[in-house]
Amino acid sequence: MQRTSTLRQLPYTLLGLVFLALMLFPVYWMVNTSFQGGGTAASSSFFPTDPTFDGYRRALSQQTGNLLTSLVVAIGTVVVSLAIATPAAYALSRFRLRGMGVFSFGLLIAQMIPGIVIANSLYSLFNDVGLLNSVPGLVLADATHAVPFAILIMTAFMRSIPPSLAEAARVDGAGHFRAFWSIIVPVSRNAIVTAGLFSFLFAWSDFIFALTLTTSDTVKPITLGIYDYLEGNVQSWGPVMATTVMSSVPAIILLVFAQRFIAAGALGGAVK
Amino acid sequence: MxxxxxxxxxxxxxxxxxxxxxxxxxxxxxxxxxxxxxxxxxxxxxxxxxxxxxxxxxxxxxxxxGFQEYTTRTFYTGEAPWVGFANYAEVFRSSIFGTTVVNTVLFTVGSIVGQFVLGLLLALYFKRRFPLSNMMRSLLLLPWLLPVIAGTSVWKWMLDQDSGVLNQVLRGLHLVSDPVPWLTSPDVALLGVVIVNVWLGIPFNSALLYSGLQDIPDELYEAGALDGATGWKAFWHITWPNLRGVVNVVLVLGVIYTLKVLDIILGLTGGGPANATQTLATDSYRRSFTEFSFGTGAAVSNVLIVVSLVFAVVYLRVNRRAVDE
Incomplete structure (x- = not known):
């Protein structure tokens, strides 16, 4: 029984694999080219039959600093976004304060404001306060990608925590902060991890603020390193693809090791 | 409470x-x-x-x-004289404005149609469970999780006129005789950019639509089957009406995201050739950050704010209805 039905479903699996292969072909092509070294564009073939690490060697010599910058900015964004969003989510899920509806509405609208609008204004603000070309400046700007999303997704989760849980702590004499820190935060661990992972990805992938809020090479995220290649006339795609492969590592790690969080975030952010 | x-x-x-x-x-x-x-x-x-x-x-x-003369000088002198509607007049009168509006509409509509149709087909396909289907569904999310500029750069390479793999394949299959100048000819560049944006948008569309399909109770299909509604009929009479709420949300969010797109276009074509892929978003960037005319850049992005806001209102109404249903 079991075996025949599995056999009958085999064509579906095969066709599914074809769709998957088509969708992921660009990712394959990226990896494939990255192993074809510093050769010229014309010499690329369908398989890395003669793999070389030349592309990676060149990429690392040019981009190591940028990768580190991206890592620091992304971690900073996670810290800042969670520090802002977690208490806010607790408040939105538990308290009834005047103006909270307006605030939630504002968060939804905020997600829809085009990045270029924020970049336009932040450029002059950051210029005035000396945050251009700085890691803190990028962290604060990148958090715009993450804060509304993190608040919305954690609020939805915290609403599902039984009120009695935090109340019990309050009756025992704990203040709001203690109840929040020692009860709500541990219970909400999964939602916080999801929000944190996505904050990391958003900041790591950020392009628009890297492009507009840095003007020199002192602080340059990896996305801008890639863009610099594309802006010029690319002679050799090996190092470029090696760089994009390295910039894709966080996404691939998350997809493999944190799948359930990714699935939760993919849906939680959009509907409701 | x-x-x-x-x-x-x-x-x-x-x-x-x-x-x-x-x-x-x-x-x-x-x-x-x-x-x-x-x-x-x-x-x-x-x-x-x-x-x-x-x-x-x-x-x-x-x-x-948008109402100020805001240029590089402003950053030194701190002066940004008020100029009324001069920036808007300049923007609306410039020959490029009509082009950017048309491009924005074509880019948005083309991207949305492509993402939605292909995303829906994938969602419907994966609705049926078969060995490895769950694993494949999560791998399909990959293009969406990669940095957009990473996806953009591999596509720029694949769409290369002379040695890009797409032209190699198309010529190998004798589908085209001459290599297509995907990103270098004003006639095709917008299509090239749309193709890349469709690829990037498919995972998001299919994930949301898939979850919408999961919410349709099986009993509806069982009851429908008794009345002879299977296959196409079942889709039209059961799936589609029950999916409408999610469909609306997906479409409106798609429009809002597509209006913002900057990295794909800047990475692939820089808005060229001959402004063939210049949209409101890239034009605003160009004015502010390459010409340092922040006043007119702001005027263009204010147009973008208004358009986005209209769709935001639509989204909120549609979303409330989707939740109510």
Whole structure:
């Protein structure tokens, strides 16, 4: 029984694999080219039959600093976004304060404001306060990608925590902060991890603020390193693809090791 | 709810301490309540400050910048003279404005149609469970999780006219005789950019639509099958009407995201050739950050704000309906 039905479903699996292969072909092509070294564009073939690490060697010599910058900015964004969003989510899920509806509405609208609008204004603000070309400046700007999303997704989760849980702590004499820190935060661990992972990805992938809020090479995220290649006339795609492969590592790690969080975030952010 | 319960608890305690002195009790109670409210606001305060500075201020600043002559000089002198509607007049009269509006519409409509149709087909295909289907579905999310500029750069390479793999394949299959100048000819560049944006958008569309399909109860299909509604008929009479709420949300969100797109276009074509892929978003960037005319850049992005806001309102109405249903 079991075996025949599995056999009958085999064509579906095969066709599914074809769709998957088509969708992921660009990712394959990226990896494939990255192993074809510093050769010229014309010499690329369908398989890395003669793999070389030349592309990676060149990429690392040019981009190591940028990768580190991206890592620091992304971690900073996670810290800042969670520090802002977690208490806010607790408040939105538990308290009834005047103006909270307006605030939630504002968060939804905020997600829809085009990045270029924020970049336009932040450029002059950051210029005035000396945050251009700085890691803190990028962290604060990148958090715009993450804060509304993190608040919305954690609020939805915290609403599902039984009120009695935090109340019990309050009756025992704990203040709001203690109840929040020692009860709500541990219970909400999964939602916080999801929000944190996505904050990391958003900041790591950020392009628009890297492009507009840095003007020199002192602080340059990896996305801008890639863009610099594309802006010029690319002679050799090996190092470029090696760089994009390295910039894709966080996404691939998350997809493999944190799948359930990714699935939760993919849906939680959009509907409701 | 929670709050009132705890407050009442405190009130009782305060009254007990007040020893019948109503006056004192009132004041203590009021003070306790004020302290409680303040503690609650404290949780929200960082987020409110952040949203005001990083979303509120930029929108207001952008609106005022649109009425100012705001250039590189402004950063040295601090002077940004008011010029009324001069920036808007300049933008609307410039020959490029019509082009960017048309491009924005074509780019948005083309991207949405492509993403949605292909995303829906994939969602429908994976609705049936078969060996490895779950693993494949999560791998399909990969293009969406990669940095957009990473996806953009591999596509720029694949769409290369002379040695790009797409032209190699198309010529190998004898589908085209001459290599297609995907990103270098003004006639095809917009199509090239749309193709890449469709690829990037498919995972998001199919994931949301898939979850919408999961919410349709199986009983509906079972009942439909009894009435002879299977296959195409089942899709038209059962799936589609029940998916409408999610479909609306997906489409409106798609429009809002597509209007913002900057990295794909800048990475692939830089808005060229001959402005063939220049949209409102890239034109605003160009004016502000390559010509340092922040006033006209702001004017263009204010147009973008208005358009996005219209769709935001549509989204909120559509979303409320989707939740109600």
């Amino acid at each position: 929670t709050t009132t319960a705890t407050l009442e608890g405190r009130d009782v305690a305060a009254r007990g301490d007040g020893r019948g002195g109503d006056h004192h009790g009132d004041r203590a109670r009021r003070r306790a309540r004020a302290r409680e409210k303040a503690a609650q606001w404290l949780f929200l305060a960082p987020a409110i400050v952040y949203v005001l500075v990083f979303f509120g201020y930029p929108v207001v600043k952008n609106l005022t910048m």
